[in-house]
Amino acid sequence: MAPRANWKGTLKVAEVTCAVALYTAASISERIAFHTINRATGHRVRREFVDSDTGKPVDRDNQVKGYEINGGEHVMLEPEEIAAAIPDSDKVLNVSxxxxxxxxxxxxxxxxxxxxxxxxxxxxxxSLIREGLKQQNVAAIAQTVLFRRMRNILIRAHGPGMIATTLNFDYEVRSAEEAFKNIPEHKIEGEMLDLAQHIIKTKTGKFDISGFDDRYENALAELVKAKLDGRKIAAAPKARPGKVVDLLAALRESAKLPARKTPTRRKSG
Structure with a gap:
């Protein structure tokens, strides 16, 4: 079955326009998904919203969004108020x-x-817009309302089509300086740096995502299959804690090892 477009609109570059469609490029639908089950009855368990003080269930008609201002007090927002505040989508990817x-x-x-x-x-x-991006080796920045949010979008040529990547806003990205502030400064030089560069060179290759195996998903698939077959499955061995070793000695030992080959993908049965 042909994929269904997530969004349709117009791509606009100056006075050049064309009708375009967006399709999801990355999906989690193929991952193994579990339901929560009542062990006693075998029935699925459903989630229910309850009042945090009374413990009583709250039906959908009485559920509204709230923004906490202080000490448990909230500004309550009705669905129609939120809808009115969101900019209307003009369905135009306007390249800026x-x-x-x-x-x-x-x-x-x-x-x-x-x-x-x-x-x-x-x-x-x-095709004209795509080839222009490809020949100039540039990407386009566009803005539109996408899925009820104003979004900035990076558009790049990709084969016969293009890739449109939504971008996080500045306020959504945490500061790297804050995350890295406790990393001590170390000056690496001499044999230690030479060995590290040698190891990187011997292991340099091309990226091929098909060569990597999702061991977690494969393990879950094997577990489900074993349960269906009435088999017991051995527990995965626990990783041993790493030993504290001399860094220079570890580099010297690593430099003697042959370069690793690209891992082969193992298909679950």
Whole structure:
């Protein structure tokens, strides 16, 4: 079955426009999902909202959003008030600037989407914009209301189509300086640095995501299969705590090891 577009609108670069569609590029739908079950009856358990003081269930009609101001006091917001405050979507990806493809810190990347022409009549204009980005090796920055939020979007050429990546706002990204402030400064030089560079060179390769195995998902799949088959599955061995070793000695030992090959993907049965 053909994928369904998450959003349709217009891509606008100056006076050039074309109808476009966004499709989810990354999905968690293939992950193993569990339900919460009542062990005694085997029935699924449903979640219920209850009043934090009375403990009584609160039906959907009496549930409203609230913003805490202090000491448990809230400003209550009705659904229609929230809807009225959100900017209307004009369904236009309006390009405001072009930047170098590597001109933005990837920490601001949020979620990727495939961007395609929404109709055959848009193919020429779409291809023109895509080729312009590719030839100049730049990305476009656009803004639109997407899924009831104003979003900044980075658009890059990708094969016959384009990738549109939603971007985090500055206030959504935590300060790296705050996270790194307790890391002590160390000057690394001499043999230690030479050995580290040698190890990196011997293990340098090309990235191929298909070569990496999701051991957690595979273990869950094997567990479910074993339960269905009535088999017991051995518990995974616990990792041993690492020993404190001399850093220079560890580097010297590592430099003697052969380069690791790209891991092969193991398919669950």
């Amino acid at each position: 600037a072009f930047i170098a493809c590597d001109g933005i810190d990837e920490i601001y990347f949020d979620k990727p989407y495939y961007l395609t022409p929404a109709e055959s009549l848009a193919a020429d204009a779409f």
